[in-house]
Amino acid sequence: MKLVVQVRLLPDAATEAALRETLKRCNQAACHASRRAFTTGVTGKTALQRLVYDEVKAMGLSAQPAIHCIRKAAGAYAALNENLKAGNYGPAGSRRRASVESTPVRFRKDAAQPFDDRSLSWQIQDRTVSIWTVHGRLKGIAFACSAEQAVLLAAHRRGESDLVWRGGCFYLYATCDVPHAPVYVPDGFTGVDLGIVNVATTCDGTVHSGRHINQVRHRNRRLRTKLQAKGTKSAKRLLRHLSGREARFATDTNHRISKSIVTEAQRTTHGIALEDLGGIRARVRLRKPQRVTLHSWSFAQLGAFIAYKAKRAGVPVVHVDPRHTSQECSTCGHIDRKNRPDQATFECTLCGFAEHADVNAARNIAARGAAGWAVSHAADDAA
Numbered sequence: 001m002k003l004v005v006q007v008r009l010l011p012d013a014a015t016e017a018a019l020r021e022t023l024k025r026c027n028q029a030a031c032h033a034s035r036r037a038f039t040t041g042v043t044g045k046t047a048l049q050r051l052v053y054d055e056v057k058a059m060g061l062s063a064q065p066a067i068h069c070i071r072k073a074a075g076a077y078a079a080l081n082e083n084l085k086a087g088n089y090g091p092a093g094s095r096r097r098a099s100v101e102s103t104p105v106r107f108r109k110d111a112a113q114p115f116d117d118r119s120l121s122w123q124i125q126d127r128t129v130s131i132w133t134v135h136g137r138l139k140g141i142a143f144a145c146s147a148e149q150a151v152l153l154a155a156h157r158r159g160e161s162d163l164v165w166r167g168g169c170f171y172l173y174a175t176c177d178v179p180h181a182p183v184y185v186p187d188g189f190t191g192v193d194l195g196i197v198n199v200a201t202t203c204d205g206t207v208h209s210g211r212h213i214n215q216v217r218h219r220n221r222r223l224r225t226k227l228q229a230k231g232t233k234s235a236k237r238l239l240r241h242l243s244g245r246e247a248r249f250a251t252d253t254n255h256r257i258s259k260s261i262v263t264e265a266q267r268t269t270h271g272i273a274l275e276d277l278g279g280i281r282a283r284v285r286l287r288k289p290q291r292v293t294l295h296s297w298s299f300a301q302l303g304a305f306i307a308y309k310a311k312r313a314g315v316p317v318v319h320v321d322p323r324h325t326s327q328e329c330s331t332c333g334h335i336d337r338k339n340r341p342d343q344a345t346f347e348c349t350l351c352g353f354a355e356h357a358d359v360n361a362a363r364n365i366a367a368r369g370a371a372g373w374a375v376s377h378a379a380d381d382a383a
Helices: 011-042 045-057 063-086 095-101 147-156 213-231 233-242 245-269 286-297 299-313 359-382
Strands: 002-010 111-117 120-123 128-133 135-146 155-166 169-177 187-196 197-201 207-209 271-275 318-319 346-347 354-356
Touching: 002 063, 002 147, 011 045, 011 063, 011 111, 011 128, 011 135, 011 155, 045 063, 063 095, 063 111, 120 155, 120 169, 147 155, 147 169, 187 245, 187 299, 187 359, 197 245, 197 271, 197 359, 207 359, 213 245, 213 286, 245 299, 271 299, 271 359, 318 359
Parallel strands: 187 271, 271 318
Antiparallel strands: 002 135, 002 169, 111 155, 120 128, 128 135, 155 169, 187 197, 197 207, 346 354
């Protein structure tokens, strides 16, 4: 499995200026390649490289960075075409789609730039890197990382590393190809119900409340509205400062929750059962005040975090059909909307069973996960 290790560079003032100039020049070259691809219709990696390689090198880049800039432009057009096919920019003839199709792909002057091992070398023990810049090769640039990250980099780093400028700091993102642990045979399943009021609830009654997350989001939304209405330079400066803070907070929360769920499942030798919530935003119809909450709900990220942490630990994960999990009684199986008199309460109208609604849903998810695992592995054993 692939993991991304992020380390922070600690350059001096001269080195930082050289790195910023390098990013700027590389993205100018990528924009030039993008414009040529747009005007000529040549978007394939090899064909585009033949077309603009000499032009990009003449902009002050050496061979490998020039090739990576061209590949970055070609990759952007490949992603654009896939998004157009998927309808992510609206139907044919729509204003948004027409705008996207009528302009070349552009890159920010500080957009991330990939470097291969010819242009970037790591000295893990010394915690330094050597990197190509437009002002020559710079050696001995210090970076900061944890001991665990250093072990991952030394043992499993593969391929390119991305130079990223974010929040006034330089980072290197390195891809590590880590072997995952063998999956054990689970002794039962832990069902996880994902929600908005409670971010995650497990079938053993553990509730990870979303109250604090929603309070932070509402506060940030009100603050953004006020600052955008004010429109002064100081307001815009504060908006830039606040950008990304909410996303980082939600990501950190999801990491903590997913780690807790996977650790407990590993301790009890359970598997993890999750709802397959793909396309939920298109299926669910909500009143306007609730739409912002739904669309800022990072359930996909939490599910992805649980899946990759479980894979690393050898914990089996199954995805189940989410239909009626919140309306079905986990004791007798009776399904009825009236079983949910309110958001937090489940009371079966047939057998009288009562439980916290999210815990009841998590038990149904666990049961479906165990059934799905038994069916799939019975078929594997028969084969």
